[in-house]
Amino acid sequence: MIVGFIRYMIRGSLILLLLGLGYLAYEIWSIPFNTIPLLQDENPGMTTFMQQQIRERLPKNHHIQVFRQWTPLSEVSAPTLNAIIAAKDAIFLPTRI
Numbered sequence: 001m002i003v004g005f006i007r008y009m010i011r012g013s014l015i016l017l018l019l020g021l022g023y024l025a026y027e028i029w030s031i032p033f034n035t036i037p038l039l040q041d042e043n044p045g046m047t048t049f050m051q052q053q054i055r056e057r058l059p060k061n062h063h064i065q066v067f068r069q070w071t072p073l074s075e076v077s078a079p080t081l082n083a084i085i086a087a088k089d090a091i092f093l094p095t096r097i
Contacts, residue, residue: 043068 054064
């Protein structure tokens with residue numbers, strides 16, 4: 001009776017481990033490593049939010065061009081960086097402060 005329960009628990013643990021490893025492999029595989037170096041030489045495209053704001057604010061048949069001005073990280077204040085991190089990942093920031 002106990003041996004059967006132990007075997008059952010071992011099989012269940014192995015299944016959970018395999019599912020976890022599969023999920024981890026999927027997450028790592030889905031990271032776009034090939035596009036990250038491209039950001040050194042070219043600007044990222046427009047986000048859906050940017051496109052929505054342009055559609056809402058501009059009349060039809062008008063064209064807008066987006067200009068980006070990059071600022072070195074050393075020139076950005078700590079509160080601004082914390083706000084950006086909090087906006088992107090609210091769980092990460094409390095562990096860093």
